[in-house]
Amino acid sequence: MRVIIRGRLGPALVVGMAVAWLGGGSPGGAHEDHPATTPGAESEHIHAAVPAGYAAVEAPPHIWTDPAVLRRGEAIHATRGASCHGASGGGDAPDASWSGLKAGSFQDRPMVARMSAAYWFWRVSEGGLVEPYRSKGSVMPAYKDALSVEDRWAVIAFQHAQSGHAGPHAAAEHPELAAGPRPHPEPRGVAFTSGWVQRDHRAQPRGPWRWTVMRELPQLYREFNGIDFGHAHLAETLLHTQEPRAVEQARQEVLAFIWSSPAVPPDEEQIAPTFTRMAWEVARTFDWAHLFHRSLYDLFARDSVTDKEAAYRKLLADYLEKPEAITPHRLDHHEALWSFPESRSFRDRFRTFNTQIWAYHWLQAAVYDVQLAGGLTTQQELLPKIIDFYHGYLRRPPEQWQYMPMMPEAAPEFARRFPEAAAIFDNLHMLHDNFDDVLARPDLYPTAEARRGAILRILPIYLHRSHGVRDLYPDFHEHPGMVMTDMGPRPPSARDVLR
Amino acid sequence: MSARALVTVLCLALAVGRAHALDHKNLDAGRPVRVEDAYAIADGEIALEAAAGFTLEREGPDRGVFPVEALYGAYPNLQLAVGTTLSTSPREIDGRPRSGDLQASVLYNFNQETLVLPALALRLGLEIPTGIGSRGVGVEVKGIVTKSIERLAVHLNAGYQLLTATRRDERAGVYALALGASYPLGAPWLTRLLLVGDVFAEQAPRRGEAPIVGTEIGLRYQLTPRLVWDVGVGTEFAGPRRRSDLFMTAGVSIGF
Numbered sequence: 001m002r003v004i005i006r007g008r009l010g011p012a013l014v015v016g017m018a019v020a021w022l023g024g025g026s027p028g029g030a031h032e033d034h035p036a037t038t039p040g041a042e043s044e045h046i047h048a049a050v051p052a053g054y055a056a057v058e059a060p061p062h063i064w065t066d067p068a069v070l071r072r073g074e075a076i077h078a079t080r081g082a083s084c085h086g087a088s089g090g091g092d093a094p095d096a097s098w099s100g101l102k103a104g105s106f107q108d109r110p111m112v113a114r115m116s117a118a119y120w121f122w123r124v125s126e127g128g129l130v131e132p133y134r135s136k137g138s139v140m141p142a143y144k145d146a147l148s149v150e151d152r153w154a155v156i157a158f159q160h161a162q163s164g165h166a167g168p169h170a171a172a173e174h175p176e177l178a179a180g181p182r183p184h185p186e187p188r189g190v191a192f193t194s195g196w197v198q199r200d201h202r203a204q205p206r207g208p209w210r211w212t213v214m215r216e217l218p219q220l221y222r223e224f225n226g227i228d229f230g231h232a233h234l235a236e237t238l239l240h241t242q243e244p245r246a247v248e249q250a251r252q253e254v255l256a257f258i259w260s261s262p263a264v265p266p267d268e269e270q271i272a273p274t275f276t277r278m279a280w281e282v283a284r285t286f287d288w289a290h291l292f293h294r295s296l297y298d299l300f301a302r303d304s305v306t307d308k309e310a311a312y313r314k315l316l317a318d319y320l321e322k323p324e325a326i327t328p329h330r331l332d333h334h335e336a337l338w339s340f341p342e343s344r345s346f347r348d349r350f351r352t353f354n355t356q357i358w359a360y361h362w363l364q365a366a367v368y369d370v371q372l373a374g375g376l377t378t379q380q381e382l383l384p385k386i387i388d389f390y391h392g393y394l395r396r397p398p399e400q401w402q403y404m405p406m407m408p409e410a411a412p413e414f415a416r417r418f419p420e421a422a423a424i425f426d427n428l429h430m431l432h433d434n435f436d437d438v439l440a441r442p443d444l445y446p447t448a449e450a451r452r453g454a455i456l457r458i459l460p461i462y463l464h465r466s467h468g469v470r471d472l473y474p475d476f477h478e479h480p481g482m483v484m485t486d487m488g489p490r491p492p493s494a495r496d497v498l499r
Numbered sequence: 500m501s502a503r504a505l506v507t508v509l510c511l512a513l514a515v516g517r518a519h520a521l522d523h524k525n526l527d528a529g530r531p532v533r534v535e536d537a538y539a540i541a542d543g544e545i546a547l548e549a550a551a552g553f554t555l556e557r558e559g560p561d562r563g564v565f566p567v568e569a570l571y572g573a574y575p576n577l578q579l580a581v582g583t584t585l586s587t588s589p590r591e592i593d594g595r596p597r598s599g600d601l602q603a604s605v606l607y608n609f610n611q612e613t614l615v616l617p618a619l620a621l622r623l624g625l626e627i628p629t630g631i632g633s634r635g636v637g638v639e640v641k642g643i644v645t646k647s648i649e650r651l652a653v654h655l656n657a658g659y660q661l662l663t664a665t666r667r668d669e670r671a672g673v674y675a676l677a678l679g680a681s682y683p684l685g686a687p688w689l690t691r692l693l694l695v696g697d698v699f700a701e702q703a704p705r706r707g708e709a710p711i712v713g714t715e716i717g718l719r720y721q722l723t724p725r726l727v728w729d730v731g732v733g734t735e736f737a738g739p740r741r742r743s744d745l746f747m748t749a750g751v752s753i754g755f
Contacts, residue, residue, distance in 0.1 A: 203543035267690035
């Protein structure tokens with residue numbers, strides 16, 4: 001498990017990174033953790049967001065300490081949950097990992113402390129019938145018909161007591177519970193209140209570097225074309241279905257497209273017609289940032305441009321002039337921007353597809369450090385190795401990653417020399433994650449209007465127009481001195497791969 | 500005169516040309532059918548479009564036609580265009596434009612299409628009588644609407660052209676309507692091939708003659724990121740005797 005130091009570490013962040021979302025104890029058989037077949041997943045727990053039908057459920061306040069309820073719960077646990085979770089809830093019963101997901105341990109006190117009563121009740125009620133657990137092979141029964149509401153709360157209360165916590169399972173006792181999801185902020189400064197939006201289609205900035213990647217690094221050019229298809233096809237798929245098999249089929253279709261080595265950039269408006277018309281402001285934001293990406297690849301591949309720093313400054317200024325340019329400030333991706341009600345839903349429900357997307361982002365980052373390693377000849381020599389490594393990720397998506405790859409990890413040299421672009425691209429990739437999370441929660445956002453509203457309340461946080469001397473979103477910025485830790489397995493840098 | 504017009508167009512295109520991408524699905528009049536979409540080419544984009552075709556006339560000599568046009572995305576959502584069409588048998592052309600007439604236009608796109616709103620655009624065109632046997636000026640105003648259902652885009656064009664220096668038997672103004680649709684064949688896997696077709700009606704140039712009504716269909720195919728090939732075929736199936744039984748065009752659009 002790698003520790004990444006980005007700055008100051010707040011205690012909540014340390015605990016949060018270690019436990020939140022990943023750790024999760026569970027209910028009377030309710031909570032399941034890591035896929036039993038996945039090695040090295042000791043700390044991984046799938047702690048999915050609670051669906052709307054259960055989100056408002058509250059536990060009767062007395063159950064946690066009522067001896068009669070606890071005795072009743074113990075009896076139920078002995079017959080219903082002990083075979084998987086163990087008699088004392090330690091997750092160590094003989095059947096704990098016989099198939100699918102391994103049963104959780106209720107003796108994992110930090111994990112139990114973060115598990116809301118609503119989540120617990122949902123898991124006991126629905127068992128392995130719901131996503132993401134069903135897709136992960138959960139064999140946990142659903143108890144909503146077998147146990148009354150009172151009995152389900154009783155077994156939850158007993159299991160909670162196995163953590164060693166004698167008081168009520170409430171925010172007053174567990175500060176972790178009080179954190180809750182962060183509501184989408186109301187727009188501060190830039191707001192998208194009108195359905196009337198201009199197209200503002202911009203051409204790629206001109207310069208002697210234009211088309212260099214297409215001409216001189218054609219394999220890389222085609223990989224990027226494949227990636228363009230991947231984002232658009234996912235968005236359109238999620239707008240039409242959440243059915244795991246359909247989404248998995250879409251992932252396979254993306255892979256087939258990438259393997260076809262497309263010579264021409266696909267037209268994202270034709271791949272994702274609903275998405276692009278639903279939130280053109282976001283599509284435009286993506287489009288301009290991708291153009292900036294492509295311009296920089298062209299620039300660093302062009303040997304005849306000797307003052308690349310000056311050309312970079314010109315391209316950066318040109319990009320930041322655009323109304324929906326993404327801020328070059330470093331934002332807090334791991335906490336503030338991933339704490340909304342829908343956050344992590346896409347990652348937790350469609351882990352394979354999610355990490356496939358993160359593999360795209362790893363390639364997009366790693367390429368820069370290869371380009372900075374030398375001129376075009378060097379790039380032509382080294383890039384096939386990076387692309388081969390990336391293809392390995394496509395064949396077997398790195399599901400061990402819990403957080404998206406960051407530019408300073410995959411391309412530390414680029415991030416050091418061109419910090420504005422590195423921050424823009426990390427922010428861009430996080431915006432992709434935010435958007436996919438919204439699309440993955442039709443229960444929270446059932447209509448196109450609701451999805452548009454959710455994403456357009458997040459978008460202004462990212463926009464350069466909302467950032468200046470007096471930032472409008474200081475609470476969403478990475479703080480100087482912040483430390484990120486316990487992020488689990490992390491991606492290698494380009495240099496690591498080439499070594 | 501027509502050669503001079505062609506040189507003018509080419510000089511304009513080459514003077515400003517540098518590398519750039521091409522929006523292959525952007526529909527402009529004549530590439531390969533007359534219906535246009537409501538979108539301008541990208542800000543900063545430059546494209547040169549040229550074609551060769553023929554028209555088999557119901558009455559009068561058949562002709563070869565050679566349109567050429569330069570496009571420039573001058574500002575966001577604003578497209579400038581200048582071009583001409585050269586024809587064989589130029590003196591046999593009835594109506595406008597004449598072979599070698601210089602045509603300039605400005606297209607402004609007001610908005611991006613959403614799930615509810617269509618995209619709207621206004622196009623102002625100017626026809627200058629630089630061609631053979633040409634006289635008078637034509638000024639056209641055209642409204643363009645694009646609305647899509649999933650990947651099928653429907654385009655409505657409605658224009659009116661005011662003409663000066665007309666003869667007594669000629670109309671001083673003519674309307675033109677076109678209703679078309681475009682669809683990316685093979686999407687989402689393939690987004691390089693666009694099928695486009697339309698039906699159109701326009702007032703005949705002479706007073707008392709029935710409107711010309713026709714239909715056309717074509718394809719646009721993106722060969723490379725900078726090169727789009729197109730082909731179209733059509734017929735004018737109703738109208739005055741001097742109309743086209745069959746017309747066809749094949750051309751390219753090149754991004755600089």
